[in-house]
Amino acid sequence: MQGQIMDYPLTTNTILEYGNRVFHHKRIISHLPDGSRHEYTFGEMYARTKQLANALKHTLGVVEGDTVGTFAWNHGPHVELYYGISGIGAICHPINIRLSIQQIEYIINHAEDKVIFVDATLVRMLEPIAARLETVRHWVLLNAPEGFTTSLQNAHRYEDLLEAEPDEIDWPALDENQACGMCYTSGTTGLPKGVLYSHRSTYLHAMTILSPNAGNVSNRDVVLLVVPQFHVMAWGYPYLCVLAGADMVLPSSNLQPAALIKMMQAEGVNKANGVPTIWLGIYQEMKKDPPAEPLALEEYVVGGSALPKSLIKAFQEDFGIQGIHAWGMTETSPLGTLSRLQPQHDRLADAERLRIRAKQGIAFPGVELRIVSDEGTPLPWDGQTMGELQIRGAWVIDSYFKTGNRESFTGDGWFRTGDVSTIDADGYMEIKDRTKDLIKSGGEWISSVALESTLMAHPKVKEAAVIAIPDERWIERPLATVVLQDSSDLVTNTDLKEFLARDFAKYQVPDDYVYLKEIPKTSVGKFDKKELRRLYAEGELGE
């Protein structure tokens, strides 16, 4: 037909090629797991990514549609993997290193990863399960010193692989709707679920998140990516920083508050992201040991858990640094909302402005929110009425990988978040509660239901209910309330911890246990968690 626009698919290759053409001189600075600092340019990253793409095809036998796992911290090679794997039409699957080893095994088998790229410092975690990984044909060791040894079969050093390859490649023609990335949910309500991101959704999410109302990232910024690349594609920052021409600072495993502060100082970081726990730690460290020179840091974007008002306030008052609250989920690429003040808020009192900043914020263009009643009726945006938060849009999934599960989707095309929210007249969404079964500790979900069912599998436990209790460092920690089969039984916290540790990641295992005669129940006989929270989480009988 005459009178058309060019067909120009939105792919990760268009991002990579753009970054090289226009921002080849911009920098990627990695503070590697061994403590060394590495700096190179987008142009150098681009050349190495093409070498990687050639190695994937030639040495590792990866073809379009294959999934390729990564098990790694944030650093330059991991950025190369994001672009190199998806560049040849394969699917980059960062694996959350903080899950239990059972979950990791399940995820790799379920995703059918053909190759796994693993940081040398993390290799020991995977060696014990390697024999049970059904689809993995090759292992590639990142940041591995020469002569590094492993029991993994078919293991290659990343640098050796790249060295053997030319840095030119003809990218294949890709459909923007095909998958480029994959993440698993944390398995809070059963097994972890796989989520595929398309090239298009990745591009649109990144282009939107760099906009001034959102992350506000430009070629004048130096951005610290605290959010791990194994967490929902690091919130899209490895893509959006290239689109924006922003320098990236990647901390790998150097996530201790003092290390991050030193890094921000050394690199002139002015923007950053992360979960609240990290920023609480940084604040406390800065309070304890104030930096001699003020940081260049202007703002940090926080998601993963609610950003406490008190932290927003303290960071701003003590150091003039703005906390920007955002919200999203694995199923939403992840970012869906962000809270910045608008001119209509300029005249409000400080407390009121803080209240708005502590909300999860307004939706970005490209996604839509609604709250609905239990019957599915849309509810008013009055800032008062609470309902289940639902979302749809250009980077929201319409199904999980390899499952027919439709529970999380409405018949009319919305994703059910499981959060209970209000939305005010200006569109600011606030999460008021959530599916009561979930605990979020240091940015990671913990399923109380899963803990309970395991605890109740212990021979001496009759009933167990797990709730979240406030925690200074992790925001929330699980507390297990337990009724023993026989009150004369002798069961110690250590017994229960050891029992749980067989199935759960370390951070998921409760530190605290309360032994009760019975667990309060609702009228229909369910555990009354509201009552438990009142008793143990809100200070009535708690510490």
Place this chain on the structure above:
Amino acid sequence: MQGQIMDYPLTTNTILEYGNRVFHHKRIISHLPDGSRHEYTFGEMYARTKQLANALKHTLGVVEGDTVGTFAWNHGPHVELYYGISGIGAICHPINIRLSIQQIEYIINHAEDKVIFVDATLVRMLEPIAARLETVRHWVLLNAPEGFTTSLQNAHRYEDLLEAEPDEIDWPALDENQACGMCYTSGTTGLPKGVLYSHRSTYLHAMTILSPNAGNVSNRDVVLLVVPQFHVMAWGYPYLCVLAGADMVLPSSNLQPAALIKMMQAEGVNKANGVPTIWLGIYQEMKKDPPAEPLALEEYVVGGSALPKSLIKAFQEDFGIQGIHAWGMTETSPLGTLSRLQPQHDRLADAERLRIRAKQGIAFPGVELRIVSDEGTPLPWDGQTMGELQIRGAWVIDSYFKTGNRESFTGDGWFRTGDVSTIDADGYMEIKDRTKDLIKSGGEWISSVALESTLMAHPKVKEAAVIAIPDERWIERPLATVVLQDSSDLVTNTDLKEFLARDFAKYQVPDDYVYLKEIPKTSVGKFDKKELRRLYAEGELGE
């Protein structure tokens, strides 16, 4: 398939609905042709747009795929037309009111406009050609006082139309690749050519142009849209201001420098756009009559013609206001590049920084540039080598409306701009020359070839060559060099002007004429315009 992202088409309706949901309280302020000021909100605009959409369907019989013309200044109703027409799947076709009446007649017939929405103050221009417009079934009068009379058949008052309609509508499901807008080129090299924009290209262009490296527009901005809505969809600003939640100030015909300054003061405008001529006029006015209070204006984005270094410098030094140079074409939606300084320029001398700002700038993500030799070979990005500028991307056309013309497109999928440019190592493009036949006066193209062929059609003219000469107000004006058939003929400038005025818009007719014995020729016998420019445009023999 399982594991997919939702199908979420990028349409103008998603923009409109988003603006209403999240930024319903943001303002559209119109300074109307009669001098009155009108202010309303995005929410009110949204309700009226739905009334308009209903009127288009019910009263005006517009169906999906129809073209609907607008002949109007910048104001709220014209924004409603942008969204209302495309919202029902029809194509919004703003007609450039500054073209000659012959061109306007040609364009309306070629576009097959079914309805034309016309400002009451412009109705007299169209009445004389109405009978020759083959497809127009209805006229709708914008900003028309009650009792306004016209000879146009089937004329309706816009307000009457809207009033009769409900403000609820079920938008049809639209394919993001279908057309939502249409503009014609200025016909610089022959007849005007039609260009269709898709919903997708419009969305992606707007979302990209609001980004921090580009227009940098957020919900904290008050933006003055000097660029007319009849010029390439006002550079996408009516879309991107809604996406960004920025207040829009629309000046309609109040484009005199003093009026614009007063408007910026009254409305607290902090960002603006426009062609260089407008900003030169504003600068001169501010110099002559400095505002008592400094303007809130921070920056103005200029495109359409080269932004002179001297103007960038003077505006900045005298008033602290930044001129931001951008470049684009009707065929590119229009914006393709923009020039902002980056951190690597911070250490440069002022003169060098000015030199970079005066370049057309770096490409946006979503479009790609290249320069090629006469043989089509890509040339190096060294800031020195000149070649034809070519562009491709997500908002560049791959064909013109209703023509098989392929001259403007390369075999490998690039659009040939006709500009001759350099690109430096950092991707900054600079237009060095252009297809020698074009003159750009006050942001409007004038074809020297077209003027020449008409001049040479005058019985007493033997040869005519038209070149651009510098002009303080219009940047460039055409100068006609003429050889008479008989040197004893008596021909006045007025004769030639009147002769040209039959076929050309007023601004296209040269003011200046030089009578020569012969026109210098190149070795192959073509007019040597380079030599003419040396003689008359660069001061050798000029004024």
